[in-house]
Amino acid sequence: MIERYTLPEIGSVWTEEAKYRAWLKVEIAVCRARAELGEIPSKEVEELADKADFSVERIHEIEEETNHDVIAFVTNVAENAGDVARHFHFGLTSSDVLDTAGALQLRDALELIRGEAKNMTLLLTEMALEHRETVMVGRTHGVHAEPMVLGHKLAVWAFEMERNLERLGRAEEAASVGKISGAVGVYGNVDPKVEALTCENLGISSSPASTQVVQRDRHAEVLSALAILGSTMEKIALEVRGAQRTEIRELSEPFGRGQKGSSAMPHKKNPILCERLCGMARLMRGYAQVGFENNALWQERDISHSSAERVVLPDATILAFYMLRTTQRVLRGLQVHRDRMLENLNIGGGIVFSGRVLLALVEAGMARDDAYAVVQGAAMRAWEGEGGFRELLKSREEVREHLDGDLDELFDPAHALRNAHVVFERVEKLKERLEDA
Numbered sequence: 039m040i041e042r043y044t045l046p047e048i049g050s051v052w053t054e055e056a057k058y059r060a061w062l063k064v065e066i067a068v069c070r071a072r073a074e075l076g077e078i079p080s081k082e083v084e085e086l087a088d089k090a091d092f093s094v095e096r097i098h099e100i101e102e103e104t105n106h107d108v109i110a111f112v113t114n115v116a117e118n119a120g121d122v123a124r125h126f127h128f129g130l131t132s133s134d135v136l137d138t139a140g141a142l143q144l145r146d147a148l149e150l151i152r153g154e155a156k157n158m159t160l161l162l163t164e165m166a167l168e169h170r171e172t173v174m175v176g177r178t179h180g181v182h183a184e185p186m187v188l189g190h191k192l193a194v195w196a197f198e199m200e201r202n203l204e205r206l207g208r209a210e211e212a213a214s215v216g217k218i219s220g221a222v223g224v225y226g227n228v229d230p231k232v233e234a235l236t237c238e239n240l241g242i243s244s245s246p247a248s249t250q251v252v253q254r255d256r257h258a259e260v261l262s263a264l265a266i267l268g269s270t271m272e273k274i275a276l277e278v279r280g281a282q283r284t285e286i287r288e289l290s291e292p293f294g295r296g297q298k299g300s301s302a303m304p305h306k307k308n309p310i311l312c313e314r315l316c317g318m319a320r321l322m323r324g325y326a327q328v329g330f331e332n333n334a335l336w337q338e339r340d341i342s343h344s345s346a347e348r349v350v351l352p353d354a355t356i357l358a359f360y361m362l363r364t365t366q367r368v369l370r371g372l373q374v375h376r377d378r379m380l381e382n383l384n385i386g387g388g389i390v391f392s393g394r395v396l397l398a399l400v401e402a403g404m405a406r407d408d409a410y411a412v413v414q415g416a417a418m419r420a421w422e423g424e425g426g427f428r429e430l431l432k433s434r435e436e437v438r439e440h441l442d443g444d445l446d447e448l449f450d451p452a453h454a455l456r457n458a459h460v461v462f463e464r465v466e467k468l469k470e471r472l473e474d475a
Contacts, residue, residue, distance in 0.1 A: 039356040043318075048359040051147045052352035054094050060139035061111055062090060064240065068134075068218055069125050071235035078125050086122040090115050108132040129227035131220050133339065137252040138216030140351070141242050144260065147355035148210040154362035155203050155267065156472060161369055162196035163469040165189075170462045173451045174288060174379035175390055180280075182390050185383060185451040187458060188374065193465045195274055200468060202267045209263040212256045214242040222338040223248040250339035254332045261329035261350065264358045268322030271365045275312035275319075278368060282309045288379045292371025311368050318361050325354040383451070387426025392417050394448045395431060395441075402440035412436060 039049075050056060066087050073080040092114045100110035109132075116123035127135070169189035176186035218233035219225050225233075237244035245252055281289035293307050328350045332343035383390060392413050399409035412434055420427040428449055431437045437445070447453060 039353045039360075043360045044356050045360055045363060048147055048150050048356050051143055051150070052356065056143065057139070058092050058094065058097065058111060060142045061108075061135050062092065062115065063142065064135050064138045064216070064236070065115070065126055065130075066090060067236045067239050068130065068232060069128075070239065071218075071232045072125070072128070072229075074235055075229060075231055077229070077232075078128075082122045082125060086119055086125055089119040089122065090126065091118045106132075108135060129220060130218065131250060133251045134216075134218045134220065134228075138218065138237070138240070138242070140347075141214055141216050141252070142240060144213045144257075144351060144355070145210060145242065147352075147359075148206060148213065148260070151264075151267075151355060151358050151362065152203065152206045152210065154359060154366070155199060155206060156475070158362055158366050158369070159196055159199035159203060160469065160472045161366060162192050162199060163465050163472065165369060165372075166192035166196055166465045167462060167469070169374065170458070172374060172376055172379065173383065173455070175383045175385075182382075182385065184390050184393055185455060187455060188379070189465075190458060190461060191277065193461050195270070196465060196468060198270050198273075200472075202263070202270055205263040205266060209260040211243075212259045215245050215252055215256060216240065216242050217245040217248040217252050219245070219248050222250050249335075249337075251335070251343075254329070254335070254343055257347065257351065258326070258329035258333050261326040261354055264354050265319075265322045265326035267358055268319040268361060271361050272316050272319035274365060275309075275315035275368070278372070279309045279312045279316070282307075282312075286378075286382065288375055288382065290373045290375070291368045292373070311364055315361055315364060315368075318357055321357060322354060322361075325350040386417075386420040387428050387430075388449045389417050389420055389427045391449050392427070395437075395445070398444065398448055399437070399440050404436065404440050408436075 066083075069078065069083045069086060070080075072078050073083040092111060096114045096117075097107070097110045100113050101107050104110050104113070108127075112127045115126055119126065166189045169192060170187055172188040173185060174188055176183045216233075216237045217223065218228055218236050219230070220228045233244045278289050278291055280286065282291065290307065291309050291311050328346050332346055335343060396406075396409055396413045399413070400406050404412075413431070416427055416430040416434065419425060419430050424430070428445065432445060441448075
């Protein structure tokens with residue numbers, strides 16, 4: 039991932055230094071497992087652990103000749119460790135190290151992502167409760183539908199983020215799996231007990247059966263979970279973008295002091311953060327596609343997945359972390375224009391209350407088709423600017439006959455939202471669950 043979007047906490051997980059440090063951790067864990075099983079002297083393993091070291095520059099130098107990164111790594115460690123290096127990488131194939139160490143890196147990255155996702159979910163619950171009475175118009179197909187509150191939108195996002203947390207947890211569990219089973223995975227030169235002990239000591243699970251590699255459906259699950267997470271953030275960003283349009287102006291992302299929106303038009307306040315998030319979500323879906331294609335390999339292993347994973351696993355996790363931070367930045371600085379929301383709600387003189395008027399007329403004894411025709415006729419005239427919806431209804435004799443003085447009550451948003459509290463009771467419980475977790 040380019041430096042612009044790489045935050046230091048998660049960027050440090052994927053550096054060259056971190057990668058080789060994870061490789062070394064796996065190799066030493068294997069040696070300690072072998073010592074525990076009595077295969078090699080514990081004293082020599084601890085000497086190896088003390089002496090084993092590497093230089094990124096030296097590994098690259100050796101790789102220029104060998105054209106094999108693991109061999110270059112093993113060679114460099116042996117240069118530093120001396121005679122006890124004979125125990126290093128004994129009976130292993132490269133993928134034992136690459137996949138097991140990769141699981142450690144992926145686990146660390148996903149832990150960071152889950153932490154930020156939890157923070158964002160909690161933030162959404164707090165905002166939902168804060169805006170439980172912020173009345174606005176709900177829209178379907180981009181067209182005014184019925185009254186709602188902003189808090190309901192935020193609640194929908196909060197519960198979706200809870201599901202993202204669950205998906206991320208399952209993905210982390212699926213990814214935190216190593217293998218020390220040798221070439222083609224049949225334990226030809228390594229005791230299965232070594233694999234079990236190594237993975238246990240590293241804090242990950244061991245694969246119940248592997249080929250020469252850990253199976254890539256696990257990585258596909260991770261990338262899928264991240265892509266879904268990205269789509270949730272895109273959903274939020276798209277909502278803010280739409281609401282920031284000049285003719286709507288109900289919400290807007292933060293606009294800092296000294297910020298400029300356009301080199302040519304000084305009046306511009308553009309939703310650049312939200313647009314950035316929408317663009318990044320496209321990348322996340324692309325990474326997921328690579329994950330699907332990496333699962334099918336020739337026989338017990340090829341390396342068609344390897345080159346792609348060097349890009350998509352670091353990039354997807356780094357980008358997800360950045361997107362979470364950026365989405366929280368948008369939410370924390372979100373500008374809510376309540377007056378504009380009410381103004382938009384009342385466009386056409388209350389057209390959004392047409393459903394309530396229809397039901398009231400039916401309850402008062404009017405045939406549904408007749409009631410629908412009356413209400414729709416008034417609404418269409420209001421759309422065309424021939425008058426306010428409420429006044430046009432009052433001008434109809436059949437409406438006056440059936441509703442009399444009850445019409446005004448139907449245009450009260452509070453009455454329309456009388457059951458909205460149910461959702462917010464659920465939000466309060468979600469907030470409690472997050473705080474207790």
